[in-house]
Amino acid sequence: xxxxxxxxxxxxxxxxxxxxxxxxxxxxxxxxxxxxxxxxxxxxxxxxxxxxxxxxxxxxxxxxxxxxxxxxxxxxxxxxxxxxxxxxxxxxxxxxxxxxxxxxxxxxxxxxxxxxxxxxxxxxxxxxxxxxxxxxxxxxxxxxxxxxxxxxxxxxxxxxxxxxxxxxxxxxxxxxxxxxxxxxxxxxxxxxxxxxxxxxxxxxxxxxxxxxxxxxxxxxxxxxxxxxxxxxxxxxxxxxxxxxxxxxxxxxxxxxxxxxxxxxxxxxxxxxxxxxxxxxxxxxxxxxxxxxxxxxxxxxxxxxxxxxxxxxxxxxxxxxxxxxxxxxxxxxxxxxxxxxxxxxxxxxxxxxxxxxxxxxxxxxxxxxxxxxxxxxxxxxxxxxxxxxx
Ligand SMILES: *Cc1c(COP(=O)(O)O)cnc(C)c1O
Numbered sequence: 001x002x003x004x005x006x007x008x009x010x011x012x013x014x015x016x017x018x019x020x021x022x023x024x025x026x027x028x029x030x031x032x033x034x035x036x037x038x039x040x041x042x043x044x045x046x047x048x049x050x051x052x053x054x055x056x057x058x059x060x061x062x063x064x065x066x067x068x069x070x071x072x073x074x075x076x077x078x079x080x081x082x083x084x085x086x087x088x089x090x091x092x093x094x095x096x097x098x099x100x101x102x103x104x105x106x107x108x109x110x111x112x113x114x115x116x117x118x119x120x121x122x123x124x125x126x127x128x129x130x131x132x133x134x135x136x137x138x139x140x141x142x143x144x145x146x147x148x149x150x151x152x153x154x155x156x157x158x159x160x161x162x163x164x165x166x167x168x169x170x171x172x173x174x175x176x177x178x179x180x181x182x183x184x185x186x187x188x189x190x191x192x193x194x195x196x197x198x199x200x201x202x203x204x205x206x207x208x209x210x211x212x213x214x215x216x217x218x219x220x221x222x223x224x225x226x227x228x229x230x231x232x233x234x235x236x237x238x239x240x241x242x243x244x245x246x247x248x249x250x251x252x253x254x255x256x257x258x259x260x261x262x263x264x265x266x267x268x269x270x271x272x273x274x275x276x277x278x279x280x281x282x283x284x285x286x287x288x289x290x291x292x293x294x295x296x297x298x299x300x301x302x303x304x305x306x307x308x309x310x311x312x313x314x315x316x317x318x319x320x321x322x323x324x325x326x327x328x329x330x331x332x333x334x335x336x337x338x339x340x341x342x343x344x345x346x347x348x349x350x351x352x353x354x355x356x357x358x359x360x361x362x363x364x365x366x367x368x369x370x371x372x373x374x375x376x377x378x379x380x381x382x383x384x385x386x387x388x389x
Contacts, residue, residue, distance in 0.1 A: 015068030028247040058235040062243040073188040078227030085204025087239035088218030095233040099125030101148040108156035136167040153182035158369040162293040169197025189260040190302045207336025210252040215245040263306035267372040284309040309369045316365040325387030335371035343369045
């Protein structure tokens with residue numbers, strides 16, 4: 001869109017190109033390939049001389065609309081949509097790093113990202129150092145001459161640690177490196193990492209961008225130069241997004257901001273209520289004044305987001321009692337849905353790491369993570385109160 005529209009407008013309109021039928025809602029192009037006028041055009045499309053669609057592993061108009069809309073929302077020059085959030089991270093690494101390169105990553109990142117960096121990339125000569133805590137000086141101290149990328153997730157899962165994007169961008173850029181931020185928890189409705197100096201933004205569109213738990217998807221946003229490199233990998237290696245999923249996620253983006261605002265408001269109310277429950281020993285939520293990085297969170301984020309983590313007295317037995325007494329909340333590790341979910345990290349998402357490592361990273365046995373949805377917060381409280389009592 002050529003005019004400078006606000007976020008709310010871009011979320012419902014950016015990237016739409018109408019077909020000959022002038023449809024109002026975005027068309028779903030369920031086609032894997034595209035027909036050419038003649039042999040010369042086929043040749044020109046293949047060589048890239050003439051822009052246009054060839055094959056859906058490269059581009060598809062529905063996917064292109066999603067990419068343009070998400071780029072507009074993140075304030076990015078470019079966006080590459082992928083089959084999942086993990087595919088987005090893999091495509092970024094494969095396109096921008098090579099054997100012999102080094103990554104400095106926060107320890108507090110999604111479990112599969114940890115596995116990818118820690119167990120799979122080393123097979124290809126890419127090593128990662130994981131940093132505990134968010135101190136930019138600790139990231140700087142871990143840099144090596146071959147370091148190429150700093151990777152963080154903010155806020156983090158499940159303890160909602162907040163990382164200073166501007167400070168980490170300075171560390172990365174002073175060393176000629178890239179900073180990538182996984183923006184899954186906030187989405188561009190609440191936080192736009194590129195505005196704070198990040199080079200790349202990662203999304204699991206599976207979570208809030210769709211927002212209704214229907215499809216897998218992912219994306220990387222960044223400069224034209226970086227996303228064009230990622231596109232070269234995608235069109236060859238094929239972790240491409242299905243047009244159907246792109247269409248579903250496009251519909252999700254139309255309500256992204258109002259969902260994020262409403263779910264954040266619910267989350268703050270729930271966090272305050274939890275702080276007043278005698279059986280709750282700690283509440284982790286960036287929107288609370290008691291959060292150690294509340295001021296930083298307010299600088300980077302429009303609100304605290306929809307993930308609330310808390311610790312109950314009495315360890316695993318007490319935490320499981322809360323889970324098992326839920327009648328409304330869904331017991332599932334997923335997040336980013338309009339339906340509230342509850343997870344016991346120590347026995348599920350973080351169950352495969354050693355008890356010592358778990359304790360070191362603060363994942364205690366009494367910890368519970370709630371991904372707050374759109375239900376009435378009083379109903380969520382009633383569901384939790386039963387098990388807390
Ligand atoms: C879910 C998730 C991912 C991975 O996304 P998939 O779509 O499941 O591949 C990456 N980062 C974060 C923070 C996530 O929550």
